[in-house]
Amino acid sequence: MPRFQFQTPQGNYEVEAPDQAAAINAIQGILQPDRKPWEDYQGSKPDLARIKNNVAKMAAQGAPEQDIDGYIASEGVTVDDVRNFKPGTSYQGRKPWEDFQSGDAASQPAGATNAGALSPEVQGYIARAKARVANGQGMPQNSLQAGQPIHTPFDRARVPSQTPMLDKVGAFSMSGLEGIPIVGPSFKNVALDIAAGLGSLSGQPIDKVRSEMEADTARAQEQNPGTSFLGTATGTIGPMVGVGATELGAKALGITGDSLLGRILAGGLSNAAIGGADTAARGGSLSDAGKSALISGGIGMAIPGVGSLVNALGRSVGEAVGPRLNALLKPESEAAKRVGRTMLADRNNLGAPVLSQQDELSALINGQPILNVDRGGEGTRALMRSAANNDPEARAAIDRAVSDRFASQGPRAVGFIDRLMGGNADDLALQDSIRAAARKANNPAYRKAYKDGANGIITPELERLAGSPAVADAMKAAARNGQNRAVSEGFGAFNPRVTFTPDGRVTFRNSGGVAAYPDLQLWDYTKRELDDMASAARRAGRNGEAGTLENLAATLRGELDKAVPSYAQARQGASSFFGAEDALDAGRKFVSLSRSIPETRQALAKMTPAERDAFATGFASELKDAIGTMRDRSNVIDRIWGTPESRQKVELALGPDRARQFEAFARVETIMDKLRGAMGNSTTARQLKELGMATAAGTGAGYVTGDWKAGLTTGLLVRGARAYGAKVDEGMAKSIATMLLSDNPQNIRMAISAASRSPRGMETLTAMQKFLASATMGAGLAGSRAPAQP
Secondary structure, X not given: OOEEEEEEOOEEEEEEOOOHHHHHHHHHHHOOOOOOHHXXXXXXXXXXXXXXXXXXXHHHOOOOHHHHHHHHHHOOOOHHHXXXXXXXXXXXXXXXXXXXXXXXXXXXXOOOOOOOOOXXXXXXXXXXXXXXXXXXXXXXXXXXXXXXXXXOOOOHHHXXXXXXXXXXXXXXXXXXXXXXXXXXXXXXXHHHHHHHHHHHHXXXXXXXXXXXXXXXXXXXXXXXXXXXXXXXXXXXXXXXXXXXXXXXXXXXXXXXXXXXXXXXXXXXXXXXXXXXXXXXXXXXXXXXXXXXXXHHHHHHHHHHHHHHHHHHHHHHHHHHHHHHHHHHHOHXXXXXXXXXXXXXXXXXXXXXXXXXXXXXXXXXXXXXXXXXXXXXXXXXXXXXXXXXXXXXXXXXXXXXXXXXXXXXXXXXXXXXXXXXXXXXXXXXXXXXXXXXXXXXXXXXHHHHHHHHOOOOOOOHHHHHHHOOHHHHHHHHHHHHHXXXXXXXOOOXXXXXXXXXXXXXXXXXXXXXXXXXXXXXXXXXXXXXXXXXXXXXXXXXXOHHHHHHHHHHHXXXXXXXXXXXXXXXXXXXXXXXXXXXXXXXXXXXXXXXXXXXXXXHHHHHHOOOHHHHHHHHHHHHHHHHHHHHOOOOOOOHHHHHHOOHXXXXXXXXXHOHHHHHHHHHXXXXXXXXXXXXXXXXXXXXXXXXXXXXXXXXXXXXXXXXXXXXXXXXXXXXXXXXXXXXXXXXXXXXXXXXXXXXXXXXXXXXXXXXXXXXXXXXXXHHHHXXXXXXXXXXXXXXXXXXXXXXXX
16 A cells, blocks of 8 residues: 655655555544644553453463464463453553553644644645645655654554445455455465455565455454354355255255255255364364364255155145135135135146137137136036035026026037038028029930930820929929029020910910920929929918928929939939939938948049039038938937047038038037036035034044043034134135136236146245245354354
């Protein structure tokens, strides 16, 4: 540290200070007229109580006599001072301030006054010195001439600190560095060596710089005992906490492990090794190291056992008392936690299907009323049943929700089929347009059939049918509309070859009176007009009339098939495999037919795209009709999707894309229906609860022991506790049922979040236990160190 020399009006002084400003402040304090030099020594009285206590400890530990004498000398006192000291007495040895007698000319600055303020000369000198520093001129160093008197009424240790905060930082950091287990003293020496090396760059000898730094460190630690203690504790405990936070370190210290015995042994051995090595590294004797190892090892063995006991008690309270208390005070909160924990367990169970995001989207599109209970698995449904068993109101709400939803399964399935087909599959106009499209796509076959029946067709049955007013009306409409129909379907000119009487009867003669019979094209158009008339009657609700017209059309169709076989082939095409009139009818029949799947696939492959559409529409229409004929409260999805054959039929009839949508719809319905199965019909658990089996158990015990009064009392107490618990359970049951019967997924997300905080709380508790365990080991290590330090 630099030394600054001052030639003041009151004499020459040399001041050692960290910088010029500090030196000026120091000289100003020295020249203060009411300040006496020996006052700086008042804090330098030796602490004989501490010194004597350390000497006693050294003697008890068997320290050599020369070491004890050396230690006493390093404190600046004599052996007699220590021997003669008694608690409560003051120091009687040589007092350093006695060197500064008031009449000592060598130490009494010239020009000093008792005015209580600096003399004008001194004030001017201080002002000029500060001005020189402010102007960058600096103060002279080592500039006094030989023989000039130099007043040095204070030494380095008594220079007032100009940086108290830096002193605190230094005391904390050096104490913390020295406190590190085992390697702390070495680290401190390395730090001082590095600092001394940097300080020697100013030109001073490195040994002198290091000695001054050691003195500065000792002074800072002595003047800031609290900060030094905190630094030592941090340096000792911090590394132990850091080691305990790692997986390997925690096992080595016995904080974690597979068994309690293993942790006790690991904690004892590791802490004993650390304690002994730390004392040895600080210069302790073999005996000191052994004592430290024994103390640290004992602490290390005790911590795992105490920690396990505390952990067990904490978990017992948290898992048993906590939920019950929370259920009493905050039933909604506890219900949310239980629902959340159950939901998490269900979602982590890969073998139990739960609703996916795709299922949620499918349900939204198809109008399926999923509830929060459907978003869980078997555990969630079991929780719902438990809620039903514990509270009649909860059970009533659950039963009502289950019943209403199951009753609406059929209408939901019908609506889904309509959406799947892009409209009402039962719409007769839609079916007629699909038939027309399929027929038009099969024009080549119809052209051949019309050619085969071009010379006129008449049979007794056809003549009989022509006598029907409905057939006559249909033929008249066919003759009137036939030209338009023929052109639209790509055929040539149309000649009906028949005439009609004014009263509407058909005559099989042309306009010239020559016998003429309708060709196949006219008969086919007549059959189509009958189909249209039947469809119109069906749409209008005249089902009887529609049935009559459908029978006439079917009879006519059968007679034409006999007369012109190619007509049946044109109309049926691949649909003949199903014994159907056309592709639409084939799709209808496929619902109930049991045919070989490979053969069915081959027959469908022969259909045109228009015929495939007609087949799918007929299949969907028949499915809807089948659903409508099912008994009330039947499981519709199980009937139309519950077997491999039914699923293959849906895929063949509707195609892969529609089959996948059908599967998604059926999957959601199946999961929704699981709640109905989970609720079941057994009432045993509910009956036992309502009968109060606790009372029977208590009185039964009294009967066995012969003490019927005690038994009755026990039964009543247990029943009272059970009744109180039942109230709590009923409140919980209502909250659980309300949450699980809601269709708002946000409730489940909040419940899962609440449940997730509980494991995190236990994890935090475990982390705190690990921290406290390792911190206690560090504190024990610090306490085991030999305290015979100045």
